[in-house]
Amino acid sequence: MDDTxxxxxYWDRNEQAIPATADKYGNYCTSIxxxxxxxxxxxxxxxxxxxxxxxxxxxxxxxxILSAFLGKIICNLSFNRYxxxxxxxxxxxxxxxxxxxxxxxxxxxxxxxxxxxxxxxxRSIDTFLDNLSPKQRSIFVSRYWYADSISEIAICxxxxxxxxxxxxxxxxxxxHNYLLERGFEL
Amino acid sequence: xxxxxxxxxxxxxNEKYVKEAKEYRKAKKLVWFKWGAIAACLCPFYxxxxxxxxxxxx
Numbered sequence: 001m002d003d004t005x006x007x008x009x010y011w012d013r014n015e016q017a018i019p020a021t022a023d024k025y026g027n028y029c030t031s032i033x034x035x036x037x038x039x040x041x042x043x044x045x046x047x048x049x050x051x052x053x054x055x056x057x058x059x060x061x062x063x064x065i066l067s068a069f070l071g072k073i074i075c076n077l078s079f080n081r082y083x084x085x086x087x088x089x090x091x092x093x094x095x096x097x098x099x100x101x102x103x104x105x106x107x108x109x110x111x112x113x114x115x116x117x118x119x120x121x122x123r124s125i126d127t128f129l130d131n132l133s134p135k136q137r138s139i140f141v142s143r144y145w146y147a148d149s150i151s152e153i154a155i156c157x158x159x160x161x162x163x164x165x166x167x168x169x170x171x172x173x174x175x176h177n178y179l180l181e182r183g184f185e186l
Numbered sequence: 187x188x189x190x191x192x193x194x195x196x197x198x199x200n201e202k203y204v205k206e207a208k209e210y211r212k213a214k215k216l217v218w219f220k221w222g223a224i225a226a227c228l229c230p231f232y233x234x235x236x237x238x239x240x241x242x243x244x
Contacts, residue, residue: 028208067208068201075197083190102189102196110188122198129203141207144196148211156210186187 003066010058017058018051025067029074035147036078037085038093046081050074075145094147101168102144105176106186121184128178132171139164140171 001020009017026047033046053073063069082095129137139157142148148156154164179186 031211063201065201065205068204071204071208072197072201079190079193079197099189099193102192106187106189106192108188110191118195118198121195125196126200126203129199134206135210137203138207138210141199141203142211144193145199145204146207146211152211186192 007058007062007066010055011062018055021051021054021066021070022047025070028067029070032071032074032146033078035093035149036075036082036095042081042085046074046077049077053077071146094149098144098147101172104172105179117184121179124179124182124184125175128175136167136171139167143168 001024003024006017006020006024009020029047029050030043033043037043037046050070050073054070057073061069079095129140132140135157139153142153142156143150150161150164150168153159154161157164159167176186
């Protein structure tokens, strides 16, 4: 079913919206949450919660890209679950490694002021991504948005694992320098 | 800033980049499908050569 029709079902408060979403984006949502949480019972719960959140957010929202809208919901839900699970010392999927890589870019200090510059930082990262080639951008987003494993990214982009790792390492350094040049205290 | 905060910031990037990467992720399924199809095509050939081999030497 076309995305605009699925969104319209939500707006019409038609309960068919949820099976239609599950049919088209169930596997997509499951793959994202599995990357973040690993394979355990929370995955199905997160996917179902995503449908419920989508039901509660539309209306008022009318997403232009439904997949990204659902992806963002499931990322947030899975990450919150991950933080809860980590506190309980339960394992995660690919995310611990992804977070470890991101540690190279930041000081690790929790600062109150950073809340203010959140949107500014997002805009700068958007500009940074805009200046990359589509392939580099996709590699970066696959790793740090979808939390895809290195080998999955390698398969998708027709590269070997070490080339992906090298690309990601260079992109992290490039982003780090880019943000520092723009005055962000990371 | 902590790595978790940065991960949350990255979660808010422009949706068009998320969509773009999704297209690359789709390609993964196509690669597996391609290799699956090649393997399926080679199966009868393998069985045929195996039988031929046994017929010749046993």
